[in-house]
Amino acid sequence: GAVVSQHPSRVICKSGTSVKIECRSLDFQATTMFWYRQFPKKSLMLMATSNEGSKATYEQGVEKDKFLINHASLTLSTLTVTSAHPEDSSFYICSAAILGRAQGRNTIYFGEGSWLTVV
Amino acid sequence: AQTVTQSQPEMSVQEAETVTLSCTYDTSESDYYLFWYKQPPSRQMILVIRQEAYKQQNATENRFSVNFQKAAKSFSLKISDSQLGDAAMYFCAYRRSQGAQKLVFGQGTRLTINP
Numbered sequence: 001g002a003v004v005s006q007h008p009s010r011v012i013c014k015s016g017t018s019v020k021i022e023c024r025s026l027d028f029q030a031t032t033m034f035w036y037r038q039f040p041k042k043s044l045m046l047m048a049t050s051n052e053g054s055k056a057t058y059e060q061g062v063e064k065d066k067f068l069i070n071h072a073s074l075t076l077s078t079l080t081v082t083s084a085h086p087e088d089s090s091f092y093i094c095s096a097a098i099l100g101r102a103q104g105r106n107t108i109y110f111g112e113g114s115w116l117t118v119v
Numbered sequence: 120a121q122t123v124t125q126s127q128p129e130m131s132v133q134e135a136e137t138v139t140l141s142c143t144y145d146t147s148e149s150d151y152y153l154f155w156y157k158q159p160p161s162r163q164m165i166l167v168i169r170q171e172a173y174k175q176q177n178a179t180e181n182r183f184s185v186n187f188q189k190a191a192k193s194f195s196l197k198i199s200d201s202q203l204g205d206a207a208m209y210f211c212a213y214r215r216s217q218g219a220q221k222l223v224f225g226q227g228t229r230l231t232i233n234p
Contacts, residue, residue, distance in 0.1 A: 038162075042227070044222075046221055095222070107166075108214075113162045
């Protein structure tokens with residue numbers, strides 16, 4: 001079946017540095033990928049919608065300059081947390097929709113998620 | 120904007136028994152999709168079941184079934200013959216049929232299975 005891979009699964013970075021998380025669709029092309037953030041014991045909060053070849057669409061309240069999203073190809077989207085602070089520590093998870101099916105039948109697949117700890 | 124509400128933060132059930140998780144949603148759309156996702160401790164999101172709003176028949180997947188009440192905007196999940204491996208967070212989610220494919224999630228219900 002379709003697989004979405006995230007890397008790294010866990011990352012620790014120092015406060016003030018930037019960290020990049022990759023989301024890859026391994027066996028299908030994804031024109032659209034989504035980035036979510038999940039706080040402990042909470043639900044998934046959509047951060048942005050990433051479209052291949054165009055600027056990401058951010059949800060209200062999400063800082064565009066802090067959470068840089070790039071979707072350079074049909075199989076790769078990246079989330080860069082810039083000037084990370086301890087409050088950015090969280091679980092980040094991406095998802096991707098399969099290209100080519102009728103839109104109404106698109107299936108969304110999730111990556112394994114990435115734990116970010118900022119110290 | 121669409122919203123999804125899960126009013127049960129936690130539920131527990133005895134192994135082999137049946138449990139029902141509740142979900143309500145709000146939308147002005149007539150065509151949409153509803154989902155139940157399972158998130159075990161590994162944090163991997165696993166699709167449990169999906170319902171298309173234009174279908175009157177309730178979706179079923181083995182031990183999992185839904186009670187979809189479109190007029191009431193209710194979408195509950197029934198797990199029959201509960202197994203220890205069913206223990207997880209369960210999220211109800213909504214997606215529009217047209218346009219953006221983003222999922223809107225409920226707050227989640229933590230399900231515990233008692234042996």
